Amino acid sequence: MATWLSITVLGFVLGMRHATDPDHVLAVATIVARERSVGGAALIGALWGLGHTLTIVAVGGAIVLFGLVIPPRLGLTMEFSVALMLIVLGLLNLTGVVRWMTEAITPGAPAPTHAHGDFVHAHPHGQAPEAHGHAESDTVLARLDRRFRRLGLYQIIRPVVIGVVHGLAGSAAVALLVLATIPSPLWGVLYLLIFGLGTIAGMMLITAVNAAPFAYTARRDERLNRLLATAAGLASLAFGLFLVYRIAVLGGLFGATPTWMPE
Numbered sequence: 001m002a003t004w005l006s007i008t009v010l011g012f013v014l015g016m017r018h019a020t021d022p023d024h025v026l027a028v029a030t031i032v033a034r035e036r037s038v039g040g041a042a043l044i045g046a047l048w049g050l051g052h053t054l055t056i057v058a059v060g061g062a063i064v065l066f067g068l069v070i071p072p073r074l075g076l077t078m079e080f081s082v083a084l085m086l087i088v089l090g091l092l093n094l095t096g097v098v099r100w101m102t103e104a105i106t107p108g109a110p111a112p113t114h115a116h117g118d119f120v121h122a123h124p125h126g127q128a129p130e131a132h133g134h135a136e137s138d139t140v141l142a143r144l145d146r147r148f149r150r151l152g153l154y155q156i157i158r159p160v161v162i163g164v165v166h167g168l169a170g171s172a173a174v175a176l177l178v179l180a181t182i183p184s185p186l187w188g189v190l191y192l193l194i195f196g197l198g199t200i201a202g203m204m205l206i207t208a209v210n211a212a213p214f215a216y217t218a219r220r221d222e223r224l225n226r227l228l229a230t231a232a233g234l235a236s237l238a239f240g241l242f243l244v245y246r247i248a249v250l251g252g253l254f255g256a257t258p259t260w261m262p263e
Helices: 002-018 022-031 038-066 072-095 097-105 140-181 185-220 222-250
Strands: 113-116 119-122
Touching (some): 002 140, 022 038, 022 072, 022 140, 022 185, 022 222, 038 140, 038 185, 072 140, 072 222, 140 185
Antiparallel strands (some): 113 119
């Protein structure tokens, strides 16, 4: 019982702490810079955490269960992919491509939805609920249905993919921590799952906090909103370039003897 409790608490707390890594915060700040809803931003953070958890469990689990060893060059390459992704996110944000893609791929405002038990469906705009013979129901399932439909496919896939890339870069460090503290492979995999849940929770909170000023200024001051979005893009670009230097030059990614220490 004590072992289970300690693994649960440790994994969840460290997972939430992991969500606060600078590259994670900058990535989600960039992708929610155009988000007008704190709730929608929290959902994007959860999707990022889901992608991150999938990779952590898959790669970290292989390290824990099968003793998989990641060569230094491969480890640096996985971290280098995060640096490139931050640069791309920053450039897309600064050039307005993010907004264009969001508007082009995201469908228009969905019709009002409501539920009968577990079944959620929509009425066309202007059609009163009474026309169907029942009242509007604001269930959790209905709210999730509206939220996902409002985000659109592009905004759902994007944070998952970014989370997967971040998970690749961090899976080795998390797995090595497990090997050093938890001797049982099965308990280790369980720890990875709980760590992932903590990361999802932490990223939801961080993303919602990050999105609050963007959502507020989007409704009150469009000029300030653009300045905040530009600042997020510049920060992502600058940190990505710093990581490129650290990994490629200091870490020797393209040299004869690369040096890598999972962090």
